[in-house]
Amino acid sequence: SAVISQKPSRDICQRGTSLTIQCQVDSQVTMMFWYRQQPGQSLTLIATANQGSEATYESGFVIDKFPISRPNLTFSTLTVSNMSPEDSSIYLCSGGGTGGYTFGSGTRLTVV
Amino acid sequence: DAKTTQPTSMDCAEGRAANLPCNHSTISGNEYVYWYRQIHSQGPQYIIHGLKNNETNEMASLIITEDRKSSTLILPHATLRDTAVYYCIVRVSSMDSNYQLIWGAGTKLIIKP
Numbered sequence: 001s002a003v004i005s006q007k008p009s010r011d012i013c014q015r016g017t018s019l020t021i022q023c024q025v026d027s028q029v030t031m032m033f034w035y036r037q038q039p040g041q042s043l044t045l046i047a048t049a050n051q052g053s054e055a056t057y058e059s060g061f062v063i064d065k066f067p068i069s070r071p072n073l074t075f076s077t078l079t080v081s082n083m084s085p086e087d088s089s090i091y092l093c094s095g096g097g098t099g100g101y102t103f104g105s106g107t108r109l110t111v112v
Numbered sequence: 113d114a115k116t117t118q119p120t121s122m123d124c125a126e127g128r129a130a131n132l133p134c135n136h137s138t139i140s141g142n143e144y145v146y147w148y149r150q151i152h153s154q155g156p157q158y159i160i161h162g163l164k165n166n167e168t169n170e171m172a173s174l175i176i177t178e179d180r181k182s183s184t185l186i187l188p189h190a191t192l193r194d195t196a197v198y199y200c201i202v203r204v205s206s207m208d209s210n211y212q213l214i215w216g217a218g219t220k221l222i223i224k225p
Contacts, residue, residue, distance in 0.1 A: 001158065031211060042199070043156070043215045092155055098211060100146065103155035 002027050006093050006104030013083055013111050020079045021107045023093030028073035030097040034066070037090040037106070046091075049076040083111045115139060115202040121220040130187040132219050134200030137181040144203045145176060146213060147185045149196040149221075156199065159185065190223045197221070 032049040055068035070076040093104040124130040146161040199218040
């Protein structure tokens with residue numbers, strides 16, 4: 001199965017700034033997803049990253065706040081824009097195909 | 113909304129089989145059941161998946177009832193390293209939904225010495 005590298009693994013950011021998280025897969029994958037996970041909670045899907053086109057966002061998430069790029073089948077980025085303390089969370093990248101999905105180890109974001 | 117329900121938490125003695133139940137009574141005929149686990153501070157790890165037949169791999173066995181309304185994940189010889197949150201997930205089958213995984217709350221499994 002695919003191996004996913006995600007960086008940074010953690011960051012502390014000032015409110016009002018933006019952070020871009022990178023997700024690199026070691027092989028081409030059909031699907032890539034971005035999730036958010038609050039402490040002690042399950043995963044919430046932010047969006048599906050579509051190769052060469054705009055991402056598909058879930059209810060409650062918008063492109064202006066969470067712009068996503070996916071220039072090819074092995075790489076994607078998620079930007080958390082104009083951050084507030086409410087954006088403090090773990091952000092996870094996932095990739096795979098119809099057989100199953102692999103996850104990165106996550107980015108722990110703290111906004112101060 | 114999640115399509116699965118699981119116990120909030122379970123204990124199991126080290127060396128014994130851990131049996132984790134999952135209810136998915138509204139599952140559609142072509143939707144798969146996936147199991148992942150998440151050890152503290154790590155990303156979710158794939159365990160096993162199935163459609164209607166029982167499945168076994170090096171990590172676990174998946175038993176799906178004939179009506180597909182529930183399933184059980186079996187860790188045959190639990191170790192302390194199996195302590196984690198276990199998620200039973202239905203994978204939406206349509207391309208329109210991008211084959212999403214619908215996550216529930218999971219079961220916190222604690223393996224005790």
